[in-house]
Amino acid sequence: MTEMAQRQELxxxxxxxxxxTAFLAVCLYGVGGGGGIVxxxxxxxxxxxxxxDREFADIVSLCQFMPGPNIVGIAVCVGAKMRGTIGTxxxxxxxxxxxxxxxxxxxxxxxxxxxxxxxxxILGGIAATAAGLLIATGIRLLMPHRRRxxxxxxAGLAFGLITFAKLPLLAVLFVLVPLSIAIAGIERARxx
Amino acid sequence: xTGPSAPLALTIHxxxxxxxxxxxxxxxxxxxxxxxxxxxxxxxxxxxxxxFAMAQSIPGPNMIxxxxxxxxxxxxxxxxxxxxxxxxxxxxxxxxPPTGSGxxxxxxxxxxxxxxxxFRL
Numbered sequence: 001m002t003e004m005a006q007r008q009e010l011x012x013x014x015x016x017x018x019x020x021t022a023f024l025a026v027c028l029y030g031v032g033g034g035g036g037i038v039x040x041x042x043x044x045x046x047x048x049x050x051x052x053d054r055e056f057a058d059i060v061s062l063c064q065f066m067p068g069p070n071i072v073g074i075a076v077c078v079g080a081k082m083r084g085t086i087g088t089x090x091x092x093x094x095x096x097x098x099x100x101x102x103x104x105x106x107x108x109x110x111x112x113x114x115x116x117x118x119x120x121x122i123l124g125g126i127a128a129t130a131a132g133l134l135i136a137t138g139i140r141l142l143m144p145h146r147r148r149x150x151x152x153x154x155a156g157l158a159f160g161l162i163t164f165a166k167l168p169l170l171a172v173l174f175v176l177v178p179l180s181i182a183i184a185g186i187e188r189a190r191x192x
Numbered sequence: 193x194t195g196p197s198a199p200l201a202l203t204i205h206x207x208x209x210x211x212x213x214x215x216x217x218x219x220x221x222x223x224x225x226x227x228x229x230x231x232x233x234x235x236x237x238x239x240x241x242x243x244f245a246m247a248q249s250i251p252g253p254n255m256i257x258x259x260x261x262x263x264x265x266x267x268x269x270x271x272x273x274x275x276x277x278x279x280x281x282x283x284x285x286x287x288x289p290p291t292g293s294g295x296x297x298x299x300x301x302x303x304x305x306x307x308x309x310x311f312r313l
Contacts, residue, residue, distance in 0.1 A: 027252055070216055072253065072280045092280070099252035100276065104260055107246045111261065114242045126245035134218050162222060169223035173212060 014050060014082045020094035022048060023075050027099045036071040044078050051081060071095070150187060154180045199267035199274055202228070206259055206278035217255035217279065228262055235265050256280055 022043050029039040037060060044050050051059075063073030072092060079091030113119050145151035154176055161172045205227055209220040221244075228234045235243075243265075247258030256279045263275030 065214070066283060072256075073283055076283065096253055096256065096276075096280070100257060100260070103247075103250040103252045103257045104264075104272065107250055107257065107261060108264065110246055111242060114239075120242075123242045123245040126249050127241045130244065130248040134221075137218075166226075168226070169220060170208070170212070 014048075014087070016083060016086065016090040018048070019079055019082060019087055019090040023079075023091045023094035024098060026071070026075075027095045037074065040071065040074050040078075044074075051078060055081075148187075150180070150183050154183075198232070198234070199263065199271040201232075202234075202263060202266050202271070203274045203278045206275055207282050210279050211282040217259075224259070224262065228266070235262075239265065253280075 023040075026036060026039045026043055029036075041056055045053055045056050059074055059077040062077070063070045066073055072095065075091040075095045076088050079088035081087075083090065110119065114123060142152075142155055145155075158172055158176055161167045161176075162169060206224070209223055210217065213220045225237075225240050229237055229240055240262075243258055243261040247254045247261065250257060256276050259275040259279045260272040263271035263273070265271075267274075
């Protein structure tokens, strides 16, 4: 503890502007979404040495587990660790404000002309590809559990209830999540 | 489009979905579509697909951007900002260290403060 306090006394606090620009860079480099985590690691761990590799791994696993956009969670954690609440605000606004403003204006401009045939074809193609990527992500998430009948059963049940029975997601989730956790607990108790 | 009740309903719904979107926001997209297209008729399926494609092809925070376009359709610029906050706000609230009152002292936020914040819930 004292060692840590000394270290923090020696090192001056990270400027808020640095947090802002670092996460702005993460956002701009991470085109397409998935690469963002790689860039966040490179900048926060390797270049700026704000956090250790281990801390970064902890933050990533926490953010995967939590709801919401994952990479924003990384900005929240790193910002909070360096400068507390104000650091969080600096990191998250660096990640969001400028890219959001640019993306939003460009997007609105294009959506204005979405009825033009050429733009309609482009958007249709992108939508189909992106939807395919989402389906692939879902299958990849399910693959490690394919040998567990209970997991496959609950996945199928959730899919059927939402797609065919057209029940709202919230209702399906609040019924199936406690049930599947209970079944997983029973399975584990039997195995152990 | 209508009075402030429509964007309010949208914002609350998005915030709710965001708090249960384990595995990333795309997991709740079907429910967003049902809410804005089927239930309220704020846009057509074609509009929704266009917005999805547009957000996916722009670098940056895709899902926050997509929900901003949805908010824009419902209530213009205020709707867009409200929807953006609703998409990442719940996450930021969950993750914030409980002691963080904005004084900026680095010593108080050692270790894994944000991990503890989550476990305290």
